[in-house]
Amino acid sequence: MPEDHWSSARYEAAARFVTDLAGPVLALLDPKPGERILDLGCGDGPIAKGLLDLGCTVIGVDSSPDMVAAALARGVDARVMDGHALDFDAEFDAVFSNAALHWMVRPEAVIGGVARALRPGGRFVAEQGGHGNVAAIRVALVAALSEAGVETDLSDIWSFPSVDEQRARLEAAGFVVEEVAIHPRPTPLPTAMEAWLETLAAPALARLPEAERPHVRARAAALAAPALRDSAGRWTADYARLRFRARLA
Ligand code: BEZ
Helix, strand or coil: CCCCCCCHHHHHHHHHHHHHHHHHHHHCCCCCCCCEEEECCCCCCCCHHHHHHCCCCCEEEECCCCHHHHHHHHHCEEEECCCCHHCCCEEEEEEEEEEEEEHCCCCCHHHHHHHHHEEEEEEEEEEEEECCHHHHHHHHHHHHHHHCCCCCCCCCCCCCCCHHHHHHHHHHHEEEEEEEEEEEEEEEEECCCCHHHHCCHHHHHHHHHHHHHHHHHHHHHHHHHHHHHHHCCCCCEEEEEEEEEECCC
């Protein structure tokens, strides 16, 4: 079984803002009571629970057993499933995803599975990191990892497509793209950068022996600080959200 880098407790402390900021993509989804919706990368399930409360039928999938356990505890019908290998056939009115697709680094496989999961005319509505997302954090982390002997540009962990790349992939899978844009969204963090890295860069840091991780997190934070930490010590992450709605032709 692959290593589960996610902890619902750590997510609650360091990254709850990710689901709290889902308003714009939920508005783009425009869910209606009675619709059958797949929440792809449902995490611990707060958005799926909101859709359930609205009267939708919701299935959540996530690759993390810890997150799925937390979603089930909220009353969400959640399943452990790899987004690259979705196992649904023409059964959803909509597939929704917030802040999850960027973890799936083979987007063609994901989009193909979404197309198969939707009924004809169904919609795929999502928000993820887009081109340039967390650029200052990424450069700092790449440098700190390199100093520690790990060479990666992080494209094997995060996928942040441009508008043109995403449009082309969606169209190749049979979607008509109704809306797609990148929205810069500088985001104040509730914690210091080290905690963000511990939660949201866990798969990259896992390439280091555990004892080395605190030093590399501190080094990456020091490199990012001039761009992202203000004089009062508050951090703002340089998020850029790719948001889209596409309909299966
Ligand atoms: C994001 O939500 O944009 C994000 C999540 C994890 C790592 C980097 C970015």
